[in-house]
Amino acid sequence: MSEFEDVVARVRERVDPTPSERAELREAAGRLVARAEDALADHGVEADVMQVGSTARGTWVRGDRDIDVFVRFDPTLSREELEDLGLAVGNQVLPDGHEEYAEHPYVKGSFEGYEVDLVPCYRVEAATEIQSAVDRTPFHNVYLRERLTDDLAADVRLLKQFLKGIGAYGSDLRTQGFSGYLTELLVLEYGGFREVLEAARDWHPPVEHDPEAHAAATFDDPLVVIDPTDPERNVAAVVSREQVARLQHYARAFLDDPREDVFFPDARLALDPADVRSHLERRGTNALAVRFDAPDLVEDQLYPQLRRSRKGLVRGLEHAGFEVVRSAAWADDSAVLFVELATATLPAIERHEGPPVHVGEHATGFFEKYEDADVYGPFLDGHRYVVERERDVRTAAGFATERLGEVALGTHVASIVEAGDYEVLVDADVAVLAEEFGRELAAYFDPIP
Amino acid sequence: MSEFEDVVARVRERVDPTPSERAELREAAGRLVARAEDALADHGVEADVMQVGSTARGTWVRGDRDIDVFVRFDPTLSREELEDLGLAVGNQVLPDGHEEYAEHPYVKGSFEGYEVDLVPCYRVEAATEIQSAVDRTPFHNVYLRERLTDDLAADVRLLKQFLKGIGAYGSDLRTQGFSGYLTELLVLEYGGFREVLEAARDWHPPVEHDPEAHAAATFDDPLVVIDPTDPERNVAAVVSREQVARLQHYARAFLDDPREDVFFPDARLALDPADVRSHLERRGTNALAVRFDAPDLVEDQLYPQLRRSRKGLVRGLEHAGFEVVRSAAWADDSAVLFVELATATLPAIERHEGPPVHVGEHATGFFEKYEDADVYGPFLDGHRYVVERERDVRTAAGFATERLGEVALGTHVASIVEAGDYEVLVDADVAVLAEEFGRELAAYFDPIP
Known part of the structure; x- marks a missing residue:
């Protein structure tokens, strides 16, 4: 064997x-x-x-x-x-x-x-x-019962457990992974568990399947499996690019070196606050966390909102001149937007580019606006006017405290921020998050595919 | 009047x-x-x-x-x-x-x-x-003597002094400004000093003139004045975009509010070391200077080399992850590449993006290279592998000390750097430059068009 x-x-x-x-x-x-x-x-x-x-x-x-x-x-x-x-x-x-x-x-x-x-x-x-x-579910049931032999059903179980093991099982909006129905269709389409892995190893997304050859729409998703019972539906619509890559990675790894523990990985050891502090020190980065009581929403509403809020915070910080190293969002009783930064403090001044000198009134307007203002310049850089003016917010904590309401946030998160019902933690103080999110922090600081 | x-x-x-x-x-x-x-x-x-x-x-x-x-x-x-x-x-x-x-x-x-x-x-x-x-000069002489009346000659003198006053006179490669011959042709072309200013106010570069309507070449310069004695030559080839913008700016300002001091500006007061320190403190930036004995070259060779070296240093720093606020290069007995940075120290780790997971051997090669290395990851970000590995150089001074030889430098500057005959100054220590470059630092910290 x-x-x-x-x-x-x-x-x-x-x-x-x-x-x-x-x-x-x-x-x-x-x-x-x-x-x-x-x-x-x-x-x-x-x-x-x-x-x-x-x-x-x-x-x-x-x-x-x-x-x-x-x-x-x-x-x-x-x-x-x-x-x-x-x-x-x-x-x-x-x-x-x-x-x-x-x-x-x-x-x-x-x-x-x-x-x-x-x-x-x-x-x-x-x-x-x-x-x-x-109403669609009964049709799926009929379609699959007619086609899934006992052997194929056994392979579906293998693939499900494989996807669970690598963290890619589930079409919920937290996981953005493979649903049970999609798993069954993939096994049917490729003919077995091993065949799915061998195919996934060589996928070049977008990967498209249409088992009944009846597609009546096009999709801009990395993985497309047209529902055999509905020509206008992509069963894999929710699967993120990263989950497709994850399956490809572990398919390759498993075919190369089959190991049982891919199916049943050990749970991560939670970090404690001292671990978090020592990781930040080793990485030489600055941390920022925005923490609030998790809004009372089902996960399929909560996680998209947290994702949107995290992206909004990151873009806001970047727009304000900060360099973000990595970020994450977690929820349990509280919810956290976590951002790791390359630098904690920006210069007191920021460069502000004006129009090219030749654009007439615009240029004159810019020059006159700043001519007597408390700025460096206006001066010329190439054909443009430039000033260096005082920066509003010099620290990431200052941004989170004063400007968070200006970034794109999930609806419920926006209300929380507007009410000021959030807490800002910085640098070593974020270590306290380990009490609630020790495993999430472990995954953050020891990332695997 | x-x-x-x-x-x-x-x-x-x-x-x-x-x-x-x-x-x-x-x-x-x-x-x-x-x-x-x-x-x-x-x-x-x-x-x-x-x-x-x-x-x-x-x-x-x-x-x-x-x-x-x-x-x-x-x-x-x-x-x-x-x-x-x-x-x-x-x-x-x-x-x-x-x-x-x-x-x-x-x-x-x-x-x-x-x-x-x-x-x-x-x-x-x-x-x-x-x-x-x-050999061309006598032809210029003949051309201009035939055309310059006493009144036009008087207007040439005005425009020359105006250009001197604003720092745009001279076709040397330090100034990259307007030559005497170009000044004369502009006055001829537009009909007088005031007419040149009125035209310059509304220029939309590229601005092109061909007094003898005999151009036999095209030019990619912001200002083009075809030599009346040579259809293949742009008399304004050396004029930089910034000097064109400078003339436009001061033409506008002077026509709006004519002032004698534009022609005869006061010399800048040199900064002393304490001034430099206080500017850096007010700006909340970090400074880096690379200083060496000025190579024994005529200005037309020296300044292009310094400009190239400054750009090389800035690009090298940016490529290494530093954010540069502004930079300059000066020469007297010594030469200085001066860079002002938004931050002095970078994280201990740097993000290194690998290939998308689906690109087969490339992806596998990247993963295997870093799988057991002392890095964070490899992990997935979207469809790509990413690692965070130890950064070579965390400070701008470290970069200038260890990596300066790797950036694009002027030839003579490269030899000096290769021989290690340079000094690196950081932050408050750059204040000492005021002893030699007090006026240049004054212009740097109080920039005008």
């Missing part, structure tokens, strides 16, 4: 559900579906109940205990009727559950030890006629 | 040669020419003697005591014969003179209190047939 096969066999020992796990899940799902059908009968409504998701397709990784059940109502129902009925059925099936909201509300709860999502949707004729994104 | 005319009249009082000055000069020049003709007769050679330059055309500014005499030999003479004869005649006419070299040798000496250049050249048929640049 090759080293590759040997490692894969050992990983399968860990990720394939056991026969008893399969049997128990199948039986529990059967009872759950029956219960939903009973509830529908109680309400005198006709609707299909359908188990979907990885546990319906045999592609779940051992230990996952999620069952997704979709209730497909007649498309003539109004949205309000659908929501009311969906929640009524959901609450009856999962009496200890609670309501959540994606595009419309559904019920989440536990059933015989499984985590269950009970989602109402419309029974449309084709995925192209969907009224909301959830 | 308008304010303009009033100021001009007062300036003319100061720059027009007095009648006695004119008469004395005319007589002295006559005796000088006669002496040259006698010397030629003594050598049994036939040649024309011709007084040229501003004192031959009445365009000199009061107090100038330069007489230029050209001896035009037959073009059939060999270069060697021309040089031998030219020097022999020159030494006879100016027994206390010495030999100098432009394109070929000539004699410089004094005669009745005047500074005399006695230059041998070829008597060619047209300026287009010249064998060396000096």
Whole structure:
């Protein structure tokens, strides 16, 4: 047996559900579906109940205990009727559950030890006629169940665990990685786990696949996989350039030297404040952190806002003349925009270029504005007027304190900043962040692909 | 009388040669020419003697005591014969003179209190047939004498003094400004001093003139005045963009508010070391100076070398990660490359971008090179590998000490640097430069157009 096969066999020992796990899940799902059908009968409504998701397709990784059940109502129902009925059925099936909201509300709860999502949707004729994104799921289910053999399903589990191990699994907006459905389509498309890695090793993004050869739109994404059930949708739209590169990197590394620990990496050791201080000292950089209470948002709203806020802060600092070495944003109970800078203090003056002398009134206006001002100049640099005027903000901390409201921030972050409900930490003082973000700081100061 | 005319009249009082000055000069020049003709007769050679330059055309500014005499030999003479004869005649006419070299040798000496250049050249048929640049001068002389009326000559003197006052007079490679001949052509072209200023005020470089409408070449210069005696030559080739802008600026300022002091500015007060320290403190910048004995070169060789060396140093520093605020180069007994920086010390690490992950062997090579190296990373930033590695040089002084030999320098400066015959001064220590370059530092720290 090759080293590759040997490692894969050992990983399968860990990720394939056991026969008893399969049997128990199948039986529990059967009872759950029956219960939903009973509830529908109680309400005198006709609707299909359908188990979907990885546990319906045999592609779940051992230990996952999620069952997704979709209730497909007649498309003539109004949205309000659908929501009311969906929640009524959901609450009856999962009496200890609670309501959540994606595009419309559904019920989440536990059933015989499984985590269950009970989602109402419309029974449309084709995925192209969907009224909301959830209507599409049953079509995915049908498409995959028809095509995924047991061997392919086993390879899907391998690829999922591989992507989890490298931090690229999940289509949430924090990860911007590979969804379960995308993983299944890639295994189908290339024919197996090894084939996906071999292909990814040599990808030259943009990489485009259209399994049903029916694409009806073009996409500007690094990875494009046209949904077999919807010619206008890229299943990989959320996958970032960096996650594509990450898969390529680890595919190459694994094919070259197959190792089980790629699938199951050790958790990082959290840094403590002294570690943070010593890293900053070793790097000879300056640190700035903006900390506030994390706004009460779901991750898919929170992380895009933090990303936007981090970029806004970085651009603002750069525009003000600071050189940013690297930056990050983290959230837990608090949220942090973290920026590492090449220098903490800028000169007291800043260069301000005026127009070329030959542009008449503009040039005269510039000269007259500054002629008697408290600046150096105006003088000539080549054909332009230049002055060196007093700089507003000389320190990164000063920028974060006085000018943060002027940069592009996420909506909720902007409100927090406007209210002044944030704290600015500088240099060695950022070490205190290790108390909440020790692992994030470990990843920051010991970065791997 | 308008304010303009009033100021001009007062300036003319100061720059027009007095009648006695004119008469004395005319007589002295006559005796000088006669002496040259006698010397030629003594050598049994036939040649024309011709007084040229501003004192031959009445365009000199009061107090100038330069007489230029050209001896035009037959073009059939060999270069060697021309040089031998030219020097022999020159030494006879100016027994206390010495030999100098432009394109070929000539004699410089004094005669009745005047500074005399006695230059041998070829008597060619047209300026287009010249064998060396000096052969052209007699043609300029003839062209201008035929056209410059007394009134225009007076306006040439005004424009010359104006250009001197603003620091834009002189076609030497230190000034990169307006030559006497160019000044005369501009006054001819526009019709007077005021007309030149009014035109310059509205120039949109490139500005092109071709008085004889015979241009036979194109030029990529901000100011182009085709030589009336040579269709392939731009008389203004040496004029920098900045000097064009300077004339525009002061033309505008003077027309708006005519003031005599533009023609005769006060000399700047030299800074002393304490002034330099206090400027640097006020500006919150860091200074670096590289000082060495000025190489023994004529200014037209020295200044281009210093300019090139300054640019090389600035680019080297920027490439190494430093931000340069401003720079200058000065020469007297010593020469100095002076650079003002936004920051003195860079981080201990520097970002080093690798290839995109998808570029196969390149990417793998980069990753493997740094995988076990003492760096931060490799990690991913978007689709690229990045490492943060130890920076070679963290201070500007370190750069000047260790890396100066790697930047583009003027030839002689490069030899000096290679021999290590230079000194590096940093921050407050640069104040000592005020002892030699107090005026230059004054201009640097109080810059005007």
